[in-house]
Amino acid sequence: MEEILELLEKKRLHELREALVALNPVDVAGFLNEVGKDELLLIFRLLPKDFAAAVFTYLGEDLHLILAESISNQEINDLISRLFLDDAVDFLEELPANMVNGILAHADPAKRAAINAALRYPDYSAGSLMTIEFVYLFETMTAAEALAHIRKRGTDRETIYTCYVTSPQRILTGAVSLRRILLSKDDTLISDLMTTPVIAVHTHDDQEEVAEKFREYDLIAMPVIDNEERIVGIITIDDIVDVIVAENTEDIEKMAALHPSESEYLKTNIWRLARNRIFWLLFLMISATLTGIVINRYQELLKTMVMLAAFIPMLMDTGGNCGSQASTLIIRGMAVGEIELANWLKVVWKELRVSIVVGLVLASVNFLRIMLFVKDSCLRMNIVVTVTLFITIVFAKLIGCLLPMVAKRMRLDPALMASPMLTTIVDVVALTIYFSIASLLFGL
C-alpha cells in the first residue's frame, strides 16, 4: 500500500495503474476509501473500465455519491452498463431522485426498462435483490449444445454455475448445474439432467425468507419467478450473505431497543444516532413510571422496613436477566427456524421446568448469602426476598418465552419483545410480589 501511495504522490500514473490492476478490486476499493476526493477521481478514471466497475461495487455509499456528482452522465452510463443489474439498482437507490432521472434519461432503452422494473419492487423483496443476467436453457438441448450456449452467452452473466431450464414461454421447469452438464456425456438431454421441482422464490417474497431458503438448501443461486411462474431473475449467494448479516444486525439492534439503521456507525452523524435511540428510551422511561407507582403505594411499608429497598435492584436485575435469556433463545430459535409457533406449548413446558431449576438454585444461594453476609437481616426478611426471587424467576422466564411468540403470532417482529420491553413488565410484577409478600409477612 505504501508503494502505491508513493506512485500516486509522484504521479507515476502508468506504474500506478499496473500496480492497482494487480490487486483484488476489494482491496483497491479499500485503498480509495483512504484517499482524498481528487485522488479518488484520478484513480477511478485511470483504471480499465471493467476493473473500475468491479471496484465501484465495493465502494461505500458516500464514495458512490461523490463519484456520481463528479463524473459526467456519459461516464455514469458507461459505468452502469458494466454493472450487473442488481449492483446498478443498488447504486441508483442511493442517489437523489432527480439525479436518477437525469441518468436514466441517457441510458440505453433496454437497460432503462430493466432498471425501472427493478426499482419498482418493494425494498427488501426478492425482486429488489435479483439480477436479470442469468443463463437459461431449454429441455430439448443436449449437454454439448447447452455448453456451447453457455460459452457464448456466459460473459456478461452474473453466474453460469446454475442454469435454469424454461419452456418457450419462459415458465421455469427445472434447474441444472454447470457441473452436471460438464460431467455428462455430450448427447445427454438437458431434460434428463435437470432437477425438478426447483426451489424458487416470488418477486415479492421478503429477503429474510429468501435467505432462509438459501441456507436450508445450501444453494449458490436461486431463481425468482413472477405470478405466472415465469422466471424473471436470479439471486446469487454473495448478496444473500450480506442479507443474512444485515438481518442479524437488525435483530440485535431491535433487541437492544435501538431503531435499526443500515448506515455504518462511524459514518452516521450524531443527530441520526440520537434519533435512533430516543424513541425507545422515552417509551421505556415512561413505562418505568409504573414501577414508581408500585413503590409509592408501599411508602408506609418502606418507611418502617427501609431495608427492603436494598434488595430492589437485585430482584429487578435478576428478573430482567432471566427474562431476556428466555426471550433471546426463543427469538433466535424462531429466526433460524428451529422453533415454530406450533411448538409453543412445548416451549412453555420446557421454560417452566428450566425456570424452576434455575429459581431453586438462585434462591438457595441468595438465601445463604443473606443469612451469612447481610448484617441486621432477620429470617422473615430473608424469606420475603427468597420467595419473591423464586417467583420472579419463574414468571420472567415464562413471560420471556411467551412474549416473542405472541408477537410473531400477531405478525410483529419478535425481536422487539426482547429485553427492554420485557424488563418493564418483569419489574412491575416483581415489585408487586415483593411488597405484597412483605406486607403479608410483616403484617403491615
Next chain:
Amino acid sequence: MEEILELLEKKRLHELREALVALNPVDVAGFLNEVGKDELLLIFRLLPKDFAAAVFTYLGEDLHLILAESISNQEINDLISRLFLDDAVDFLEELPANMVNGILAHADPAKRAAINAALRYPDYSAGSLMTIEFVYLFETMTAAEALAHIRKRGTDRETIYTCYVTSPQRILTGAVSLRRILLSKDDTLISDLMTTPVIAVHTHDDQEEVAEKFREYDLIAMPVIDNEERIVGIITIDDIVDVIVAENTEDIEKMAALHPSESEYLKTNIWRLARNRIFWLLFLMISATLTGIVINRYQELLKTMVMLAAFIPMLMDTGGNCGSQASTLIIRGMAVGEIELANWLKVVWKELRVSIVVGLVLASVNFLRIMLFVKDSCLRMNIVVTVTLFITIVFAKLIGCLLPMVAKRMRLDPALMASPMLTTIVDVVALTIYFSIASLLFGL
C-alpha cells in the same frame, strides 16, 4: 408429504422410493425427522446410496446417532466413503470416541488418514471446516487441458467452480474460476488466466476470520494452506453461511448472559438449558449485591425521603438501556468490521455528543413528567432525579462503548461485555450519584 406417509404405511416400498428420490434431499431429511426409529432405518436403507448420503448430511445430530448405532460398521464405512471429508468429520465428531475408533478401524487407509488429520485440527479452525476434495491445476496447462482434467476429476470434488493452481510441490500459486476457463480460447495458458495473489487462510485460522474474508471478497470457495504455503484443502460458501449464522447466535447469546450452546433449543434437555443460564445469573445476582450496599449506606436518607425509592427503577432501567444501546452498536460494529480498535477515540467522542443530546431530551421530558404528574414532588426532588438521569445517561453511554473495546483489546470476547455486565456497573454508579446529590441538596 401425506402421499408419502400413505405409501409408507401401506409398505409400498418401490413407489415410496420413487417418490422420495424425486424430492430434494433437504426435504427428505425433514421428513425423516418426523418418523419413528424403525421407519427411519427402513427408509434410509431403501434410498439409493448416494442419495442416502446426501440426505444424511442434512439430518440432525440426534438422528445421526440413532443411525450410527443401528447400522453395521460396513454400512457406516460405505456411507462415509460417499460423504465429503468435511461432512464425514462433522459426523464423526458427534459420536463417542470408542465408536469413532471402531468405525475408523474398518475404513480404507487413505480416507482414515485424511479423517484423522482433519480431526486433529482445533475446533472452529479453518482446518476443521475444510474439505480435501478439490480440483487443482498447473500453470502450464492450457484451458482445454484444464477443462479435460476437470471433467475427469470433477465427479467426487465438492466444487469445481474455483480451481487452484499449484506448483509441483503443491505450493499455491493462483486461482482460476471454471467460468474463466470455459469462456477462454482452448489454447490459453492457465498461467495467463489465473488471478494472483490468492485470498487464502491458514489451517489454524479461526472460522470467524474465514467467514469475514468470504464476506469481504464475495467468494464462493477459498483455499486453506499450511505453514509451508502448500494447499491442503478448500472451504466452500455453504459451510460459511452456517458459520456466520452460528457466530451470530453465539454473540446474541453472550449478549443476553447465556452460555453459548450449539444444540437446538427444543432438543436440549432442561438440565443443560439451566446450566447454560445459571453461571451468569449467579454472577450477576451476586454483583447486584453492590447496589444493595449503596442503598444500605443511605438508609437514613431513604427513611426521611422515602419517595426517593420510587425513582430507583426508572434510573436503573434507563441507564441500563442507554448503556446496552451503545455497547450493542459497538460490539456489532466490531463484529462486522465497521469499527476498528484504532478508532476508539472517535467512538468515544461520538458517544459523548450523542449521550449529551439523548440525556438532554430524556432529562427534559422526565422533568416535565415529574412536575406535571407526580403528586407531592417538590422542585428540589425533581432536580435531584433530573440531574442524576442526565449524568447516568452520559456515563452509561461512555462506559457502554468503552467496555467492549477494552474487552477486545484484552483479547476477550466483546459480546461478554454487553448489557448484563454493564447494567451492574451502571446501576452502582447511578445510585451513588443519586444519593450523593440528594444528600447534598437536602442537606442530610
